[in-house]
Structure formats: C-alpha cells, structure tokens
Amino acid sequence: MPKQAEPISLLEVPCCPPLAQQQLPAEVATALAPAFKALGDPVRLQLMSMIASAPGGEACVCDLTPAFTLSGPTISHHLKTLREAGLVDAERRGTWVYYRARPGLMRQLAGLLTVSPAEAG
Amino acid sequence: MPKQAEPISLLEVPCCPPLAQQQLPAEVATALAPAFKALGDPVRLQLMSMIASAPGGEACVCDLTPAFTLSGPTISHHLKTLREAGLVDAERRGTWVYYRARPGLMRQLAGLLTVSPAEAG
DNA sequence: ACGTTGCTTTGATGGATGTCAACCTAGACG
DNA sequence: CGTCTAGGTTGACATCCATCAAAGCAACGT
Numbered sequence: 001m002p003k004q005a006e007p008i009s010l011l012e013v014p015c016c017p018p019l020a021q022q023q024l025p026a027e028v029a030t031a032l033a034p035a036f037k038a039l040g041d042p043v044r045l046q047l048m049s050m051i052a053s054a055p056g057g058e059a060c061v062c063d064l065t066p067a068f069t070l071s072g073p074t075i076s077h078h079l080k081t082l083r084e085a086g087l088v089d090a091e092r093r094g095t096w097v098y099y100r101a102r103p104g105l106m107r108q109l110a111g112l113l114t115v116s117p118a119e120a121g
Numbered sequence: 122m123p124k125q126a127e128p129i130s131l132l133e134v135p136c137c138p139p140l141a142q143q144q145l146p147a148e149v150a151t152a153l154a155p156a157f158k159a160l161g162d163p164v165r166l167q168l169m170s171m172i173a174s175a176p177g178g179e180a181c182v183c184d185l186t187p188a189f190t191l192s193g194p195t196i197s198h199h200l201k202t203l204r205e206a207g208l209v210d211a212e213r214r215g216t217w218v219y220y221r222a223r224p225g226l227m228r229q230l231a232g233l234l235t236v237s238p239a240e241a242g
Numbered sequence: 243a244c245g246t247t248g249c250t251t252t253g254a255t256g257g258a259t260g261t262c263a264a265c266c267t268a269g270a271c272g
Numbered sequence: 273c274g275t276c277t278a279g280g281t282t283g284a285c286a287t288c289c290a291t292c293a294a295a296g297c298a299a300c301g302t
Contacts, residue, residue, distance in 0.1 A: 019166075020170075020224075022174055024166060024167055024170035029163040029170070033161055033162055033163040035161075037157075037162070039154070039161070040155070040161045041154055042151040042154040044154075045145060045157065048145075049143075049150070052140050053140065053141050053143055053144055107234075109234050110231045110236065111231075113230050113234070114231050115224040115227050
C-alpha cells in the first residue's frame with residue numbers, strides 16, 4: 001500500500017529488481033524518480049550521451065556547449081541538474097571542467113526497466 | 122553536431138545502442154525524452170510498477186487509485202501522461218478500465234541506459 | 243596587477259506541471 | 273427512462289522549470 005513517501009538516500013536503495021517483477025516501494029520510487037526526471041529533457045539526454053560516450057569517459061564543458069544552440073548558462077544549468085540527480089560528476093582541472101558519467105545509478109535505472117524477453121514489443 | 126531537433130515518431134526510432142556507446146542523435150533524444158519525463162514522477166513510477174507487475178499484466182484503475190492519497194482526477198491525469206508517453210495502454214471492459222504496460226518502449230529505455238559491466242558503480 | 247577566457251550563479255520571465263473541485267460521459271441495472 | 277458507479281475532462285491555482293542577460297568567480301597569460 002504505497003500511500004505517500006519520505007525521501008531516502010540513493011545509497012540506501014538496493015539495486016532494484018525490474019519494475020515489472022515486483023511492486024516498487026514508494027520510498028524507492030521517490031528516490032529514483034528525480035533521475036528519470038533529469039533524463040526527461042532532450043538536451044540533458046544528449047548531454048548524458050555525449051559525456052558517457054566521450055573518449056576517456058569524460059567530456060569538457062567547452063566541448064559540450066558549442067554542440068547546442070543554447071546559451072552557456074543554460075547548458076551549465078542542465079549539467080547541474082544531471083549532477084544533482086547523481087548521474088554525472090564534475091571535476092575542475094586547470095582552466096576546464098570535465099564531466100564524467102556515474103554508471104552506478106544508470107545501471108539501477110536500466111535494471112528497473114528490464115523486461116523479460118518473453119513478451120512482445 | 123546535434124544543434125536542434127525535430128520530433129520524430131517513436132516508431133521510427135531504431136532500438137537504440139547504449140547511451141554510453143555512441144552519440145545519441147538529437148531527433149532520437151527528442152523522441153525518447155518524454156518517456157523518461159513521464160517516469161520522472163514518483164506517483165507515475167509507482168503506477169508503472171503496479172501495472173507492469175500486476176497479475177495477468179494488467180491493472181484496473183479501481184485498484185490503482187486507492188493505493189494513493191490522491192484524488193481520482195489526479196491519478197487519471199498521471200495515467201494519461203503515461204499513456205501519451207507510450208508506456209501503457211488502456212482498455213475499457215464493461216464498467217472498468219484496465220491498464221497494461223507496453224514493453225517495447227521500456228526495452229528501448231533500458232537498452233539506452235545499459236552500461237558495460239566492466240566499470241565500477 | 244590587469245585583462246582574458248571558461249564556467250557558474252543570480253534574477254527575471256514565460257510556459258509547463260501537479261493537484262483538486264466541479265462537471266461530464268459511459269456502462270450496468272432496475 | 274432514471275439512477276448509480278467508474279473514470280475522464282475542464283478550469284483554476286500554485287509551483288516548478290527552461291531559458292537568457294548580467295554579474296560573479298577561478299585560472300591562466302602578460
């Protein structure tokens with residue numbers, strides 16, 4: 001009976017069985033929804049892909065920003081959203097800031113959405 | 122150079138390689154982001170899990186609504202959001218309406234988030 | 243010290259979103 | 273036909289969000 005939820009830390013969330021396999025507890029839903037929300041924007045989804053697929057596993061903001069027709073502050077805002085969702089990490093090295101994907105959370109989300117191969121699409 | 126995107130149908134999206142494996146085109150990002158967005162709410166994430174994990178693969182609204190401390194219209198609104206995102210299907214049978222998960226899109230999202238097992242969490 | 247470049251933060255604004263009350267529609271049953 | 277129940281739709285409201293211009297901060301070069 002998942003009435004309402006109190007937020008819990010992502011660290012306490014056990015790496016979840018698939019959504020379709022057993023009922024997702026309200027607290028886990030509350031903890032994981034922000035990550036999906038962060039991916040729910042085309043710009044952030046592309047940023048995530050650019051970062052995760054970048055050679056060396058990291059991408060400089062200076063390479064990310066010019067790929068869009070958006071202002072610098074807007075890209076910075078989206079990157080902050082991804083950071084706060086726990087999907088990426090940022091590190092400053094000298095003049096530039098590098099972003100790197102955090103595969104742990106991505107794996108949790110992928111696991112949640114896993115569907116048994118039996119049923120048709 | 123993924124500048125801007127024009128929306129394309131989900132049907133045209135080839136079942137995607139992982140985000141981290143190759144650059145996600147802008148059009149695909151624009152097509153798939155709404156699905157992540159729909160999952161980016163704790164209530165909808167729980168609804169999705171209740172529907173997908175229900176016995177027989179389908180759940181009646183009459184069973185979903187009382188599981189939350191939310192009004193009927195609000196649950197109906199969230200279900201509409203999931204429907205418009207392509208994540209669930211609705212079917213009326215007599216008095217009741219039954220919702221069923223659409224595993225195709227879920228598989229696409231899961232595939233996108235798949236991470237090679239090499240790197241640590 | 244000074245100016246330049248890279249990125250983030252702040253403030254403002256228009257548009258989207260979650261929620262509920264009120265109303266409406268579709269079936270079932272007399 | 274009338275009425276009851278299950279859901280969806282509409283309208284209203286408060287909040288959140290994407291975006292940009294302007295200002296701020298950090299590192300490098302001179």
